[in-house]
Amino acid sequence: MPKTGMEPLRRAALVDAAIIEIGAARSLDVTVAQIARRAGMSSGLAHHYFGGKDQMLLAAMKQILSEFSQKMCAGLHQAKTPRERLEAVVHANFADHVFDRSKTSAWLSFYGLAQSNDQAAYLMRIYQRRLRSNLLFDLKTLTPCADEIAAALGALIDGVYLRAALTGAGPDPKASETVLMTLNALLGDTQ
Amino acid sequence: MPKTGMEPLRRAALVDAAIIEIGAARSLDVTVAQIARRAGMSSGLAHHYFGGKDQMLLAAMKQILSEFSQKMCAGLHQAKTPRERLEAVVHANFADHVFDRSKTSAWLSFYGLAQSNDQAAYLMRIYQRRLRSNLLFDLKTLTPCADEIAAALGALIDGVYLRAALTGAGPDPKASETVLMTLNALLGDTQ
């Protein structure tokens, strides 16, 4: 069994297992042993590849963010007009896959972690900057108040997601609707 | 020293100490011993009065919520017109005192706790319902879309607060501005 080149496989399995365990525990209070067992290996091996528990949790967060950002890009490439692209950004934030229990659990818990862990805070900032820049790019072509509107929309998207995630009832069909209604109002008022 | 009637004093001291410790640790990972020491008593006594750690943390959350709700009411009573009352609700949510490090830390951490702890989730729902009903009452007199607008504003308030709390830079002067701009846009569009 012991072959070479196991590292990437093991790391991927551990990250996936970590996300599942976070979802099952509904918190970051998961043990390395739990994650390792779920990934089909010993706890020692998990430490061997990740150095420590924090690094595993951060890797899980990174994976969630990068998967999300990848799907966002895919949606953006299909949209043509500024308006379509803005709608694509909104829809990407509320796609079904982001409401997986594992993802919502991880996301809400990371808000807590980001207060005390610099790397977690950094990842959060990355996400927020990306969202902001995606919104700003098209808003600039539609309104002189692009900065203010981007700030409002970014916060609104986070708030709507937060509330849906807290409710824990899976995808919220009204989420996009709420944000798009607000987007229309904000654009209508400043044109 | 041992007098009668210590219980309410001790409980209050423990709740205050818990909030301070949560702020210092920037998470709910605080020990009963830490809290008790900060409150000037032994860990045994803390258990004696609260039964367990969870009850102490929930009491802390309750206190934050009720202090907040109290100040909100005070602000509402001074406002006369529906528009003024809506603005009072917004300003209450972003008053300086809600940006104390201890409060923001507790608030963000409780988002995580509310996923796994039923009582914490219940408290969160109380808060959200109260905010919604405060908004709805006056929106109903101003627009036929009161429900949708209240949902959007509630989420926006949470989102703006979340982002400011994550940044950790204290009161955000633009917070009220952002929400009020959006409120104006939403009302203007539907009148």
Place this chain on the structure above:
DNA sequence: TTATTGATTGACTGATCAATCAATAAAAAA
């Protein structure tokens, strides 16, 4: 005075866990 009750301590228990480590085994390189 003598129970009784409330207040209070801090040592102790039992459980949990992250991290380490020595040992093993198999593949790859020499």
Place this chain on the structure above:
DNA sequence: TTTTTTATTGATTGATCAGTCAATCAATAA
């Protein structure tokens, strides 16, 4: 073949904590 490198285990260590408990002290009630 021999050596080195990589993969892997699981027992162990050391630390942390929540919660318990027996014992003490002081005030009040009988």
